[in-house]
Amino acid sequence: xxxxxxxxxxxxxxxxxxxxxxxxxxxxxxxxxxxxxxxxxxxxxxxxxxxxxxxxxxxxxxxxxxxxxxxxxxxxxxxxxxxxxxxxxxxxxxxxxxxxxxxxxxxxxxxxxxxxxxxxxxxxxxxxxxxxxxxxxxxxxxxxxxxxxxxxxxxxxxxxxxxxxxxxxxxxxxxxxxxxxxxxxxxxxxxxxxxxxxxxxxxxxxxxxxxxxxxxxxxxxxxxxxxxxxxxxxxxxxxxxxxxxxxxxxxxxxxxxxxxxxxxxxxxxxxxxxxxxxxxxxxxxxxxxxxxxxxxxxxxxxxxxxxxxxxxxxxxxxxxxxxxxxxxxxxxxxxxxxxxxxxxxxxxxxxxxxxxxxxxxxxxxxxxxxxxxxxxxxxxxxx
Ligand SMILES: [Zn+2]
Numbered sequence: 001x002x003x004x005x006x007x008x009x010x011x012x013x014x015x016x017x018x019x020x021x022x023x024x025x026x027x028x029x030x031x032x033x034x035x036x037x038x039x040x041x042x043x044x045x046x047x048x049x050x051x052x053x054x055x056x057x058x059x060x061x062x063x064x065x066x067x068x069x070x071x072x073x074x075x076x077x078x079x080x081x082x083x084x085x086x087x088x089x090x091x092x093x094x095x096x097x098x099x100x101x102x103x104x105x106x107x108x109x110x111x112x113x114x115x116x117x118x119x120x121x122x123x124x125x126x127x128x129x130x131x132x133x134x135x136x137x138x139x140x141x142x143x144x145x146x147x148x149x150x151x152x153x154x155x156x157x158x159x160x161x162x163x164x165x166x167x168x169x170x171x172x173x174x175x176x177x178x179x180x181x182x183x184x185x186x187x188x189x190x191x192x193x194x195x196x197x198x199x200x201x202x203x204x205x206x207x208x209x210x211x212x213x214x215x216x217x218x219x220x221x222x223x224x225x226x227x228x229x230x231x232x233x234x235x236x237x238x239x240x241x242x243x244x245x246x247x248x249x250x251x252x253x254x255x256x257x258x259x260x261x262x263x264x265x266x267x268x269x270x271x272x273x274x275x276x277x278x279x280x281x282x283x284x285x286x287x288x289x290x291x292x293x294x295x296x297x298x299x300x301x302x303x304x305x306x307x308x309x310x311x312x313x314x315x316x317x318x319x320x321x322x323x324x325x326x327x328x329x330x331x332x333x334x335x336x337x338x339x340x341x342x343x344x345x346x347x348x349x350x351x352x353x354x355x356x357x358x359x360x361x362x363x364x365x366x367x368x369x370x371x372x373x374x375x376x377x378x379x380x381x382x383x
Contacts, residue, residue, distance in 0.1 A: 008054070021068075021079075044123045147260050150254050155263070164260050167261075170262035170282060173262055174324070177286035177289075191219060221255045224258060227296070229308075238374060246351065248277055261289075279348070284321060318371075328341065328349065331346070354373050355371045
């Protein structure tokens with residue numbers, strides 16, 4: 001079919017053209033089967049854009065195009081040469097970008113209603129879904145790549161895809177955080193470049209940009225790590241302070257190792273393992289990014305881009321983290337049976353992160369009112 005297209009494209013516009021081919025498929029598709037194919041809108045036909053392009057070129061040409069079937073592999077010079085080229089082409093991973101435009105008047109779309117059967121309609125829907133799926137898979141693949149790169153930088157090892165997806169389902173993450181990380185790993189939220197579809201109006205395309213940072217594409221990486229609206233920077237500062245309060249070293253995570261925040265470094269050496277730290281990390285990082293995202297959505301969707309005060313941001317963060325701490329305590333309750341958390345796990349997780357910890361009993365779980373050790377206004381106080 002590509003050879004037919006090339007022959008037509010290379011032919012003088014008004015000259016007659018006879019195409020000799022051993023392909024009954026190509027000849028029949030362009031001649032006796034064409035009427036039916038156009039009636040059903042090419043539904044279920046493979047190579048449909050190539051066929052449509054070829055048909056349009058035939059109709060566009062001023063001369064007469066005819067086809068002659070020849071026996072293949074029979075010493076016909078043109079046929080042998082075409083055979084070699086076709087073989088090469090079939091081995092290519094991607095088709096050539098033909099980059100030939102179809103004139104608007106020759107572009108036939110849709111199917112005749114009278115020819116549509118239920119099974120054809122189903123086929124059409126499936127085709128359409130497959131196209132979107134392929135599009136999303138590319139975004140997912142790109143994101144998984146980013147996750148692997150960032151995790152490698154942070155932990156010194158490249159996680160398999162399977163480990164990444166499993167980490168997103170980690171039960172230490174709240175249900176909302178799991179959903180958020182899963183959506184982000186698929187790059188599925190309608191932000192940033194999602195608004196740059198060619199058929200969108202200029203007004204819609206402008207939604208790809210951050211309302212706050214002039215000209216910046218508002219993708220999740222921007223929202224979580226680069227946006228200058230009050231929110232992300234303050235939340236990271238609070239998260240860092242809480243982390244450092246436990247005596248551990250902070251390394252700023254980026255979108256990739258944020259998505260995989262529940263992954264921990266694998267190590268044979270027991271001393272190097274820090275299950276309490278790993279659990280605290282995945283809880284505070286996942287809750288913090290989910291809050292950054294939530295604040296962004298409230299600002300953009302509900303509050304007409306009114307920014308939050310630093311005070312409000314830090315209060316919201318404290319409320320979220322303290323609620324998680326309280327939930328952890330509640331989850332040690334015997335009545336939860338199998339879902340119950342071990343007290344030891346909770347004690348290890350929050351060790352070093354609590355307010356007035358030296359005055360708390362060794363097992364503070366039943367004490368009630370225990371809070372993380374960061375005051376709401378520390379930020380301004382430190383100036
Ligand atoms: Zn921004």
